[in-house]
Amino acid sequence: MSDVYVVGADLIKFGRYPDRTPAQLGAEATLLALDDAGLNIGDVGALYAASTFNAASMIAQQILFQIGQTGIPCVNVSNACAAGATAFREAFIAVKSGLYDVVVAVGAEKNPAGMLSAGNSEGPPPEGLFGSGTMPALFAEAGVIHSAKYGTTMEQFAKVSVKNHHHSTMNPKAMYQKETPLDEVMASEMIAWPLTKLMCSVNVDGAAATVLVSARKAKELGLGRAVRVRGSALASDPWESRNGVLMNTNSVTRLAVATAYEMAGVGPEDLNLVELHDCFATAELLHYENLGLCGEGEAGALIDSGDTALGGRIPVNVSGGLLSKGHPIGATGVANIVEIVMHLRGEAGARQVAGARLGLAHVLGFGVGVGAAGVHILEKA
Template identity: 40%
Template sequence: MTSFGKFADRSLGSLAREACIEALRDAQTAPQAVEMIACGCARSGSLQARESGVGQLVGWEVGIQGVPVYNEKAFCASGAMAFNVANLAVTGGEHDIALVVGVERMSTRNGKGRPLTSDGMVLEGEQGFTPPAYYAMAARRHMDVYGTTREQIAAVAVKNRRAASLNPKAQYREPITIDDVVGSRPVAGPLHLLDCCPTGDGAAAAIIVSERGAERLGIDPQVEILASIVGSGYYAEQRRDMTSFTLDRHTAKRAYERAQLGPEDIHVAEVHDSFSIAEIIHYEDLGLCEAGEGGKLVESGDTSLGGRLPVNPSGGLLNRGHPLGATGVAQIVELADQLRGRAGERQVPGARHALAHISGGFQEGDFATSGITILARIGATES
């Protein structure tokens, strides 16, 4: 993956090219060996990219031609959707070597003061229904129902910034305190600026191979995909509870069943922390703790580096950054590095099973898309 940040001098194509070339080299794979491209890009792109497809632009940049290209748009979950599509193609036997890329340029996309909303919700956004406003209401509700404290919510941002300080590719790396979070500029009460993920630019890429593809390339993969699950919102049957997301709970259940694991088997996770309260809610919906216990979980230190279950060792969306289409693939890159023991100072010792979670867009009070991927170090199930 590239560094994440605000890069006025970088194009969509140059960001994607950097990430893809790094992934190809890491997998000892020539561009000509790639049989398909799946690209996640939520919103950005030049006129050329919008007309021909961002994935096609990526292929041209990297030197891949004549292969099927799938362009996936699922707001924040665009990268996870692209990963899922490529995984389906490889596990289904249609292709043996797939390139997945997520890329976005957000720093010059929206303009100062323009609300960022889910597609089809421009009117709601202009009336105030933006992600910060929604999560602010969710935070208020979680505090009222479960007694979650403002300090527990702020602790998510502090924890993830501490991890980001060890990640050379993170957008923000300077350590912060709870007082810094609570004292930063108010955005939508109780959330302040440091409770919110930044806009930025970046790209991430991964290579998915079948056993036959690995043999053809002469490589020995170290990471296995146990589950790649996506779903759309339960608009009719949801509980209308702002402290939980029906879709995430259903998607997590399917992912654990597919992987034949439970939440207790996960050693490291990358979770959608677009806002500090979001990570707390996702702990609960992913089964990492009981409902209402998310605030206490982060306060305990269990989800910090060195804790029982480190969450967002990359720094998460809050600090690594959140270029929409790139994020889902960046989570995969981080977890693959963790499972391969090459995460440097933020390495989770002995990590064998890893979970990535991301959600995208809103539809009638639930997420529009949820993506969950469970990875394992090859040989982990026997160890």
């Protein structure tokens, strides 16, 4: 089986695009990634397109309708927030198997307005009966559990937002590029304690794309800007005896990252940077521990130390993260990978992580009571 390399990666500026379709956004991102690779749609053997709200419209075929219908296989992927990582993993498998030399993975989304939920379940709605069925409430409860067990404070959760909003000021493709001091984060509108409005991810439209190629094709194109996929893992929630009301926000990520580390032959101590799923500020601290960046109960101390900020030991979400860059659901998994690729190439501009050689991209998706997680480990070629 072939090694797999990313030779093209890009995304559009995240924001609101009322006059454009999801496929048009995805087409723009795909063309950007192809241009970055020095290829065109005629070179592509297959295309995997991720979207959560738009996948049923055959978004992959609609993207090709915009940029060139070459008759290649198209696969439409919907897997909640893990959709983009799922499309990337399927593209990785398609190349690694030897079936194709060049494959595109693209995520594109136009999020509906307002707060997003995990969807509707059969029977009485859990909202108001069993805590809450909304995502802010779910991750607020998970944060409170962490606080009760380890003494994590609201200020420590809020520091995640301060850090990521600061990082976003160096990312021209982030939705928001604005500093938010700690007192401003904590004083903003309360959504679900301890989460204020500035501790919740930004609901935006967006698209991101990557071009994956075989080792043979990578050598033909030149390895100077190529990035090797060292580990690729996708997991679903394992069965476990647990509270039937509050979903476990941790176990599926731990399962996926263990597989990715094993495949890559590395551990968290080898990483130079991480883009993780900070859908809410509480989630980032939980994932510090889930990804092995620190020990159990040490996430609060890790954010206090400054080690996860740009210039620290293990910078996290230097893009601005979902909290500031934005969270176009189906595109997020691909966008996190694009950010890692930029740093490994040394092309991240003012937010560049110095000497970056190994990075990890993570996403977590939830449906009704079940989850999915994708983890990819990438290495400078």
